[in-house]
Amino acid sequence: xxxxxxxxxxxALPSQASTAPSTDPGVAAERTVLGEADIARALxxxxxxxxxxxxxxxxxxxxxxxxxxxxxxxxxAERLTQIEPAFDGEYGTLDVTMYRDDLRxxxxxxVGQTVLPGSLDGTIDDKVxxxxxxxxxxxxxIRAALDALNDLGRPRVVQLAALVDRGHRELPIRxxxxxxxxxxxxxxxxxxxxxxxxxxxxxxxxxxxxx
Amino acid sequence: xxHLLTTQGLSKDDAILLLDTSAQMAATQSRENKKLxxxxxxxxxxxxxxxxxxTRISFxxxxxxxxxxxxxxxxxxxxxxxxxxxxxTALTLHAMGADAVVVRHSASGxxxxxxxxxxxxxxxxxAGDGMHQHPTxxxxxxxxxxxxxxxxxxxxxxxxxQSTDTSAGADLSGLxxxxxxxxxxxxxxxxxxxLLRTLGAEVTLVAPPTLVPVGVETWPCRVSYHLDxxxxxxxxxxxxxxxxxxxxxxxxxxxFFPSPMEYSRKFGFDARRLAVLPDHSIVMHPGPMNRxxxxxxxxxxxxxxxxxxQVANGVAVRMAALYLLLAGTDETGTExTGTExTxxxxxxxx
Numbered sequence: 391x392x393x394x395x396x397x398x399x400x401x402a403l404p405s406q407a408s409t410a411p412s413t414d415p416g417v418a419a420e421r422t423v424l425g426e427a428d429i430a431r432a433l434x435x436x437x438x439x440x441x442x443x444x445x446x447x448x449x450x451x452x453x454x455x456x457x458x459x460x461x462x463x464x465x466x467a468e469r470l471t472q473i474e475p476a477f478d479g480e481y482g483t484l485d486v487t488m489y490r491d492d493l494r495x496x497x498x499x500x501v502g503q504t505v506l507p508g509s510l511d512g513t514i515d516d517k518v519x520x521x522x523x524x525x526x527x528x529x530x531x532i533r534a535a536l537d538a539l540n541d542l543g544r545p546r547v548v549q550l551a552a553l554v555d556r557g558h559r560e561l562p563i564r565x566x567x568x569x570x571x572x573x574x575x576x577x578x579x580x581x582x583x584x585x586x587x588x589x590x591x592x593x594x595x596x597x598x599x600x601x
Numbered sequence: 602x603x604h605l606l607t608t609q610g611l612s613k614d615d616a617i618l619l620l621d622t623s624a625q626m627a628a629t630q631s632r633e634n635k636k637l638x639x640x641x642x643x644x645x646x647x648x649x650x651x652x653x654x655x656t657r658i659s660f661x662x663x664x665x666x667x668x669x670x671x672x673x674x675x676x677x678x679x680x681x682x683x684x685x686x687x688x689x690t691a692l693t694l695h696a697m698g699a700d701a702v703v704v705r706h707s708a709s710g711x712x713x714x715x716x717x718x719x720x721x722x723x724x725x726x727x728a729g730d731g732m733h734q735h736p737t738x739x740x741x742x743x744x745x746x747x748x749x750x751x752x753x754x755x756x757x758x759x760x761x762x763q764s765t766d767t768s769a770g771a772d773l774s775g776l777x778x779x780x781x782x783x784x785x786x787x788x789x790x791x792x793x794x795x796l797l798r799t800l801g802a803e804v805t806l807v808a809p810p811t812l813v814p815v816g817v818e819t820w821p822c823r824v825s826y827h828l829d830x831x832x833x834x835x836x837x838x839x840x841x842x843x844x845x846x847x848x849x850x851x852x853x854x855x856x857f858f859p860s861p862m863e864y865s866r867k868f869g870f871d872a873r874r875l876a877v878l879p880d881h882s883i884v885m886h887p888g889p890m891n892r893x894x895x896x897x898x899x900x901x902x903x904x905x906x907x908x909x910x911q912v913a914n915g916v917a918v919r920m921a922a923l924y925l926l927l928a929g930t931d932e933t934g935t936e937x938t939g940t941e942x943t944x945x946x947x948x949x950x951x
Contacts, residue, residue, distance in 0.1 A: 485625070488667075488924070498602075498929030500618060501625040502923075503769075512632070522714040541634045 401444070423571060424594035426585075429553065430600040432569035433462065436551050437469035439567050444518055449479040449546065451517040453484040455535055456502040461584045462553055466522060480507035480527035484521065484542075487577040500531070504538070514543040520567075526552035529563035552596055558578050602727045603715045605922050607734040608796035614771065614931035616743070616799055619921055620767050623744050624923070627917035630666070640669040641701040643927055648677045648690070649728070652655075655888055656728050656738070660703045663919035664771040668911060669927075672699070673825065687711065688720055695721035701927055702726070709733035724926040732786055733851070736947050738887055741771065741848075741918040743800055745911050746839050749883050750776055774801030780829055781807040782843030782868060782895050785814045785857075786850070789887045790843055794822045807831050809868065811857045826866050832877045840878065841885040842896045861894055871897035883907045 396512035424432070441447055447470055454463030465479040471479040493499070506512060521535050532550060539548060551567035556574045576582060579597045583590060602615060629637060645664040649657055657673070664671045676682065681690065687706070694702060701724040704712050709731030716725035729735040750766025778797055784790045784806050797804050804822035806813065817824055825831045832840070845864065850857055858864045876883065884906040892898050901908060
């Protein structure tokens, strides 16, 4: 957000000449850092780590944060069913819009759905909740998610899985499971594209905004 | 949206956004903890120049569920009874820093005047102005119709595959809705005619000729003088009964129809008329009901009557309206930009 901040940008910024697919200097450079296979491998590893850390999948509840976190939660749930036959394959969605701290600085946002798996009977008490999001950045979305969870009940543990951790945290929040740590500059933009949300193939793309 | 004053001219996108947001708000109201922190620190003033139980309590509940501070201001027992004008009251509210004003007034256009006269910069929600408009009532009616007739949702059993409310994003196209009774005095009817038409439904007004307003031919709906004929031949999906507003009939009930009994016989809704309707149809009433006049107790308490649910949905709809009016930035005239996609992208770049 702040191009004049004291970040050591020289090493983090991609050099436009070596990576840009476009030769047009007016277009911001785009760089694909994770492809379809990379994303699939990262999710498989995260699924194994979740089972390992929690010694199984008992009381496990995956909650995706819209939009792309929901698809990622769906894919993790599929993998968990393969690893742990006892896992029921269910996942939910947790919308954090109404808990955000920047509502008054943004144009009005549409409120998304919060859906808990039907088997839970509307409570998350004593569950092991794994929040799933696509990009972990400032940490403010996760703070909002923790507040939203608090209104739904009292989970035993809350863990966080993110496909990409791009750094620049503004709050004391860290991920338990990370697909890829991606050193970025604040002026860059990291986008996760998923086939079932955005069309095309799965990818994680950095578009560099030249300083 | 800065104000919500009328359903006439409300765009279809905005109407559906309001209904979708209402569905999410309704989902939070089945939780143990019903309160959301969304409008913390904002002040909502309920400015009621006319008597109201349902609407005022509904707005108050909605604002409190979103953590806004609520100030109730009714004309009785306030400086209005000493002769204070609407303008001076508005300036007082402005000085107190109201973020939204919910106004009900007996004069048509009072809400519009409050919003556009430059007296205050708060968002204005029309909670009924004279015989003109009552937009949140129409929205809650449309929301109730959509849940029952499009979404097939009772109370929403959550399933894991993100589809509790199957009606999300849907309009009301193809549905037939009959609005029956005192159309002349009804702001509910006016609001509903425009909103339901915008959402693609067909509307027929049914009333005795004396209770049909002059100029009704410019409204986007049909008019019938015969209830039985309409029910049998048109087979509406929803029947919305209107209250006979005797307090607005200056000459007593005698001036608009011969007798309450005759009105009840020709235009009252009862179990016999309910039996004529298709099995999926629903019966609605904005309340308060005159049982035995426009609706019989048997019809009002029938399983297909959704009158109590309308009241519950009113809170969700008003939460949605307050959210959409108040949650965004003040300066950048809040266009509808909060699609899911941009909000995720913004999250990444912020």
